[in-house]
Amino acid sequence: xxxxxxxxxxxxxxxxxxxxxxxxxxxxxxxxxxxxxxxxxxxxxxxxxxxxxxxxxxxxxxxxxxxxxxxxxxxxxxxxxxxxxxxxxxxxxxxxxxxxxxxxxxxxxxxxxxxxxxxxxxxxxxxxxxxxxxxxxxxxxxxxxxxxxxxxxxxxxxxxxxxxxxxxxxxxxxxxxxxxxxxxxxxxxxxxxxxxxxxxxxxxxxxxxxxxxxxxxxxxxxxxxxxxxxxxxxxxxxxxxxxxxxxxxxxxxxxxxxxxxxxxxxxxxxxxxxxxxxxxxxxxxxxxxxxxxxxxxxxxxxxxxxxxxxxxxxxxxxxxxxx
Numbered sequence: 457x458x459x460x461x462x463x464x465x466x467x468x469x470x471x472x473x474x475x476x477x478x479x480x481x482x483x484x485x486x487x488x489x490x491x492x493x494x495x496x497x498x499x500x501x502x503x504x505x506x507x508x509x510x511x512x513x514x515x516x517x518x519x520x521x522x523x524x525x526x527x528x529x530x531x532x533x534x535x536x537x538x539x540x541x542x543x544x545x546x547x548x549x550x551x552x553x554x555x556x557x558x559x560x561x562x563x564x565x566x567x568x569x570x571x572x573x574x575x576x577x578x579x580x581x582x583x584x585x586x587x588x589x590x591x592x593x594x595x596x597x598x599x600x601x602x603x604x605x606x607x608x609x610x611x612x613x614x615x616x617x618x619x620x621x622x623x624x625x626x627x628x629x630x631x632x633x634x635x636x637x638x639x640x641x642x643x644x645x646x647x648x649x650x651x652x653x654x655x656x657x658x659x660x661x662x663x664x665x666x667x668x669x670x671x672x673x674x675x676x677x678x679x680x681x682x683x684x685x686x687x688x689x690x691x692x693x694x695x696x697x698x699x700x701x702x703x704x705x706x707x708x709x710x711x712x713x714x715x716x717x718x719x720x721x722x723x724x725x726x727x728x729x730x731x732x733x734x735x736x737x738x739x740x741x742x743x744x745x746x747x748x749x750x751x752x753x754x755x756x757x758x759x760x761x762x763x764x765x766x767x768x769x770x771x772x773x774x775x776x777x778x779x
Contacts, residue, residue, distance in 0.1 A: 481706055482515045483540030483698055486524035486533075488646075490670070494728050495543055495598050495690060496520050498721030506713040514706055516541075526645075534695030535591040541694045545600065547627035549691050553587035558762075558771045560629040562685045562755040563748075568602075570778065571687050572722070579774040584691070591696040595714040598692060599725040602684035606668055606677040607660030608653075612746050614638060614754050623649055623661035629758075633685060636755050646671075653677060666725075669732035674741050681744040683751045692717075 485503075489496050496518070503516035524530060524539060527548045533539035550557040558564065565571040574580050575597045584594030605611050607620065617639040624630040624641045634641035642658050652658050653676040660677060662685070668674060692714055702710065737743055762769045 480513045480515075481510075481702065482517060483694075484517050484519060484524075485541040485543075486519040486530050486539055487543040488522040488527060488530075489520060489543070491520050493520075493670070494666070494721055494724035495600075497724055498598065498717040499543070499692075501720050502713045502717035505716055506709055509709045509713060510706070514709055531592060531693065534693060534698070537695060537697030539695065540698040541595075541692065543598065543690050543692055545625065546597075546688050546691055547625045547630055549587065549592075549594075549693070550627060550629065552590045552592055553583075555586045555768055555771060556583055556691075557629050558768055558775065559583065560627060560686055560688045561758060561772070562633050563752040564759075564772065564775055565687045568687075571689075572599075574775050574778045575689060577778050579771060579778065583771070587693070588696060593694050593696055593699050595692045595694055595711060596718045598690040598718060599722050600688060600690045601664030601666065601725060601729060602682075602687045603662045603664055604683050604685065605660055605662045605681045606673060606741075607679050607681075608677055609659070610679045610742065610744060611660070611681040611683075612744055613750050620659040621657070623652065623658045630686075632758060632761075633755060636758060637751065649673065650676065664729070665732035665736070666728040669735050674736040674739055678740060679742050679744060680736060681746055683746050683748055685751055685755070 485499060487496065487499070499516070499518055503518060506514050506516060525533065527542070527544040528551070530539060530542035531544060531548070531552060534542060546556050546559045550560065565574065580597065584596070587594065605617070605622070607622075609616070611617060611620075614637045617634075617637045620639045621642045622634050622639045623644045624634055626643045631641035631643070644652050644658065649658075649661060650671065650673060653661065653673060661673065663671075663673075665680075668677075668680060674680070694710075699707065733743060759772060762772060
């Protein structure tokens with residue numbers, strides 16, 4: 457009897473352990489940023505929050521610095537279920553969910569506050585799930601700042617962009633923007649851009665202050681023009697395969713942790729912007745603050761081009777109506 461009791465107890469412990477093991481979950485999260493970037497730090501914050509909420513049963517494994525591929529490659533891995541989550545620019549996401557294109561329109565956000573209000577609003581949440589038909593679900597937005605031009609020669613007005621080769625992301629909207637301002641859009645991968653600037657393959661590029669600083673592009677381009685033409689957010693994306701593998705409680709924990717990380721990342725981002733501008737100025741970069749209306753007036757036609765696309769044009773009007 458004693459032996460049977462011990463055997464039963466051992467089996468019970470084993471079954472309990474197996475049950476707990478089956479309920480635990482680990483998702484892989486990959487992105488292309490370095491470990492000092494505000495987005496990566498916010499992801500670590502999210503992983504800690506998720507582990508705490510779940511009592512350690514739900515974990516995130518984070519793979520930074522492009523270890524598992526480019527943004528597009530990571531999205532493709534999400535679609536087939538080989539990767540759980542990734543971070544991509546909305547400019548890249550628009551290739552999978554075309555309506556997200558509206559977030560890349562120039563001067564669609566009146567201010568940083570308007571930007572946050574839009575992304576936190578119903579229209580922002582609606583855009584997050586636009587990729588579900590492509591097996592991609594957005595969880596939240598991360599602030600990627602406002603993109604501005606930097607170059608070897610000063611850009612004070614749109615006239616200074618005439619015929620200049622400007623590096624852009626692989627985004628139709630981004631390329632159309634440069635054309636409207638008189639420049640020549642030139643898609644080049646981020647990793648190859650420093651050399652391209654150095655060798656004169658392109659005359660300039662456009663990005664936010666922290667990226668301009670951490671990429672060391674300020675070593676080649678000594679003029680940074682804060683015209684702030686776009687404020688394209690980053691999107692934290694989970695594959696539908698991974699999302700559907702979670703139970704309702706796990707989905708809730710993950711969404712809550714992502715929302716908390718968003719708030720934390722916004723604070724980190726604003727600090728990083730201030731520090732980056734101070735650093736590039738100290739390194740000899742001239743920071744130019746132009747009349748932004750000169751740039752915005754020249755890009756208004758990009759909005760009119762959507763009038764024959766009712767769904768996207770309606771999204772534009774909804775964004776503009778957000779207070």
